[in-house]
Amino acid sequence: MRASHFDLVIIGTGAGGGTMAQALAGSGARILVVERGEFVPNEDQNWSPEAVWRDLRYRATEHWLDERGESFVPYTHYGVGGNTKFWGSVLYRLRCEDFQEVAHADGVSPAWPIDYETLAPYYDRAEHLYHVHGEVGDDPTEPPRGPFPHPAIPHARGMAAIVAQLRAQGLHPSALPLGLLNPGAPGGCVLCNTCNSFPCKLHAKSDAEVCGIREAIRHPNVTLWTGALAQRLVTGHDGTRIEAVEIVRHGQVERVEAPLVVVSCGAVNSAALLLRSANKEHPAGLANSSGLVGRRYMAHLATMMQGFHPFRVNDTVFQKTVAINDFYLRGPGRPYPLGQIQSQGRTHGVMAQVVGDTMVPGIPRWAYDWWVARGVDWLVMSEDLPRPENRVTVEPDGRIRLSYSPNNATAHQALVAEATRILRRLGFWKVMTHSHQSRNTTHQCGTLVFGTDPRQSVLDPYCRTHDIANLFVVDASFFPSSAAVNPGLTIAAQALRVAEHITAS
Template identity: 60%
Template structure:
């Protein structure tokens, strides 16, 4: 949003609760990043059973995108309509693919997306990618050839990387997925959004500035500003338009923590849906073990498989996506499974190939964000659509065994994994069944917008990042054409 408004006739202040993430050698240290949680929050949330846990949250300029794998997918056309599963229906969106397509084009340009048009049979109609697909390394290329021989439709993942394998660009290293980039050559919201935005005189950034409460006028129909705690100093800032983009969990929590006389259940909550319908995908990490082969690959995250993304193979419902993942490290295995000896972890990853199975979870009003009596975030989340996910994992394991794997280790992060969080402030036409309108303006508050993954009414089964970026650019254009063209 700041990048889209930079250089325009608007005065923009970005409030970031964290600081700039330091560029240091520890960025690429698996033990520091995973075992010692050098960059993760030490904040503790509460799960549905009342147990506290540390979420996968990084409060820094760029947020969790500093640690993502930068797989930047468009939603498939069918994802915008209702999708029927054995456990229920994934609801339709208030917009369709054609509505968002022009901003998908802009988002891919902004985030340096590399891909191959037409390689993924489920991909909607589109322009060519801004950059050519990242080539598979030889070991992975051989595996893709074998998959093709088996009738599996492997395609190059759409990846946001800056000048990969070129002088001064991305090194295609083995510390990309879940690591910050020491070279700033990964497309994230800092590198592609905030830093370029600050080159304009009309955009300013405050770090260490946590928004504690949104303030309204007497009518309760207009936000007047934000109560901020900046490194221990509390202040009130005024603004004509407020855009909230704190992530699906924290955006909902901030609205719930801003009740007024007219909004006793939290701001913008006349529907009672603020914080409800939380989704985060059902995901299983898998490592296929090949005892007689060493995997020499450095950058492994280049393969996508959507053979099961749409109904077919005798099923009337889809299963989801399969993707190769960044290389595991022994320190990561130890962090996830502490009981595994380091020598065993090291041997396993040297002979392993890492994959991810990703299935849509369905919106359930009882999967929700709320606040405890002492003000902590409570995340009550129970997985659904598990039968479908188990079918996808079985298909993935079968594929790996056909490639010669002697064993597959599987791990599901369950509730603690908040990396694909979405859905807590769903958008729609009807104020009774949604919190935001199709331009992400709150139905109840005329000058309050939310531009993070909160707006998703369903989660689909691809990474949500590009859709968040595209919708934000769409909302920015709407703001420039409507609210921000009005005299102050």
């Protein structure tokens, strides 16, 4: 087996790993960044709804098992930048309340071991790194903060009219915080209708490749291996330290030794890597003295909604600019939180057809094109609560099993009902809904929870494992609760905080 040595190995290049690599690149340490996928090719298909939604050109091809043992293809992507290449770049801070214990319809959302004030300076830095555009003042749930690094993206004419109507309904619509590079400027973002779920052909969406990895690999001390799968972490003879990472590259297993290892494979794959690395000293998986590795998986309850009017053609191109947070902390007439409503990127005919074909096959494409041209699209999202039985395990043959049943459905149904009422009051004739249900792994988190008590958590508040001193996990795994806003900025902010801690120690 070939062996090499570095000062630090970072496994994964998404929101956690890509941000971490950028933050540590200037340290001078010899850093190896390991990524199982390749760079997303820059090609016409980047913006093709057919390629992205029908051919699933960029999706992971592996199969996972669900709780019944049924095989499914997860909604996830392996490549440089990870899932951030495909994200909508809606980059929210958690609300102050999200860091505290909150009673929900279906149980309790636990407190974080850090508060908003602790993360706030790193949110500032993450917003700069990811070029976040937004506006302070309209969002009733906004935590205390200074101005955004860049002004909010203006609403298109049609969305501005909807915002005015929402205000007339007594709601408080606000600007969605968005990570985009130089919108409207030469070479910058062109505010197109292929952003969310598409890679940006112009590299003008703030993702972890553009803002993290590309910056990191400019430094001569940073090496990136693509097509390199970390299959196992190896501990020393007494099990107290990671000695090496076994990596499959070009069909060969290579051994990389380093005094510090940061795992950033995403919430499902990071847990799977720790479980797969079980050995004599750690028979239940690495860093698993709490028994919590892989447990408490969360993913948000999410429903796509569309307001449809047969006589109103929607001429908005970039639609993803509006948020409604009025029900984030409490629902109308309900003492518990419901979640968030945000406008979405435009639905393309082929996207509707892919879903429609699973219900009523054979409807021609022109009918879908006609329909989506008259729709305004929204995403309605509620908090998922951590349950030990919602978990990642690894089968004897190495396959991932994701056992999951959604909870907090009462709150989510109430939010969908409220959003339906709002859209009907906007004059839409029909309101359509669609949910990927339990197979929506896009907002996966929580499988390696951080906390102060080693019996109740896997990671400490700086994301170091309680059990193994030189092993950190910096990705969506550490979330004790899922909150109900998009997770990416919080992952990046914590990565910056952990990077600073590592540099200082």
